[in-house]
Amino acid sequence: MGPTLLIGVDGATFSVLDPYMERGVMPFLRGLVERGTRAPLRSVMPPLTPPAWTSLVTGKRPGEHGVFDFFQKEEPDSVYFHFASSQDVRSETIWSLASDQGRRVISVNFPLMFPPPAVDGCVVPGGMMPWRQLRLGCHPPGLFDRLKQLPAFKPREMLDMELEVKAIEGCPDDEYAQWVESHIRREQRWGDVARHLIHEEPAELIGVMFDGVDKLQHLCWRFIDPACAPAQPSAWEQEMAERCQRYFSTLDAMIADLVALAGPDATVILASDHGFGPTRDVFHVNSWLEREGYLAWSDRSNGDADRAGTELGFAEMTRHVHAVDWTRTLAYAATASSQGINIVSRTPGTDDPLPEEVRRKLAGELSDGLRALRGPDGERPLVDEVWTREEAFSGPHAELGPDVSLILADGGTMSILPSETLVVRREEPRGHHRWEGIFIATGPGIRAGTKVDELSIVDIAPLVLHQLGLAVPDDMTGRVPIEILEEDELDRRPPRRVAAAASSHPVDRPAELDLDPDEQAEVLERLRALGYVE
């Protein structure tokens, strides 16, 4: 049996790839679709890189694996957030499961791989891994120095955070061209590292991530989506559309190289963590909370009032700790990316725990308030979907997630910065995340030329294990998507489930905050005095 090659394409969506395939920009991908099975791939809540890729490699949802955002709550009752790392993934992954069962692995540019797991094989972490620390993230020891011998190995270019920030917050027009070119170069460098490892470190499970699609679609959606293209593009707009097209054409060639290297017997799975679509609206969620009386800014946040209305606060993530007056705040959004609102765990101004029934009541109030909001036209709802934590997440780590999660009606983005205007409309459309990502697979036992209905992102890990000849642990929520497999294959090798091994990632939980009835009454009385409950 050949290796399993998992190619991650962050943010890829068929609404972009199909036109490029039809126009001959991505001929290899078109052939791959014709030779294999394709399906929309449903992401998880929130449809965001850290939780979604973690779901893809664990076969579990965020409440089950514990990753919700780029920054994580320290504890369920903490207002402090830390940078999410592999230590926050409280589950086995395809990397650890394959390695533990004698399958060598290569993992290139996947997020949440730092500190690297001690697998049999090679790990070069990606995501928000700072280039200066990449040495620490490479596994096994000595790999970084071996990679340094490669002309293509340029950590500074491969993990340039400035590219990331500009994707979200924007950049001047005269920087776009260089910005797109940087992504082409960056993908080529990651592709070269992957090719080198496939040559030199043969493995049964090879994972390679390309994350430029997400970045390009955030900033350059109007040059990529034919539906957004201006009828009479300026010379600059035409040039940008061509540059973006060149990015996708280069990506197609790199995918072709990797598939060729994996060999004719390989299983190839190409998947994205979420889809993409156009958006214009920016919702200043903390300012809405302030207006509704749930949040008060501290004196130290005054300087932010002059910021541009469409900035999301990427550089201010987690600064809520000092931007908010905790003696007068009940709910806050810590990051723009979380798509969520957190309710404080202490009664404002005290060290007393906020009673659970009050938390639930507040979550209900916030949900109702969000549903009642209207968009810039004053008529259509601003928010498309709202969930309380209980509705959005289940599992042992659900308490680390936001108390209320939302998806804006135009797929829009939240800003955590203060603003006089609650909803600010961008002049030009940007791209933002959607539920439907992509799934394409070819290989032994996989149907050719087939389209199937939507799969779930949590189905990928079981499929990877199945193709490696391994059983699927019974604690995985996902399933082997048998509709993509040929009948012969199912007869010959039906998917197998096994009891999950005892977790090697113990849950570090604080003691329960139990209050006796008198204490609860006292806390409620204090909240009434503050005007938080009736």
Added chain:
Amino acid sequence: MTQIDPAVLESVLDLLNELSGDWEYEGVVGPDTYFLADLGLESLDIVVLGTMIQQQYGRLPFAEYLEELGQRPVEERDVSVAEVVAFVCEHRQPSFEEV
């Protein structure tokens, strides 16, 4: 003032000197080297270094420490190696004191 454990200082300096070779930093990192002004690090670099240090010394209140740093006036946000080591020594858990 917190006592600096020489073993912790040596360990952190070893780590930084190993990494700084990849940053085209030609000097030697010492206790008085500043992360931002001398090494040219960005805030996320310090966050990730914190993750590595915590792997060695157990969980530390790094998020709180970084938030506090972020609140200082811009010109006072930099921090020296000795200051970070003092923070580690002050907050490491007893079971990691011999590490």
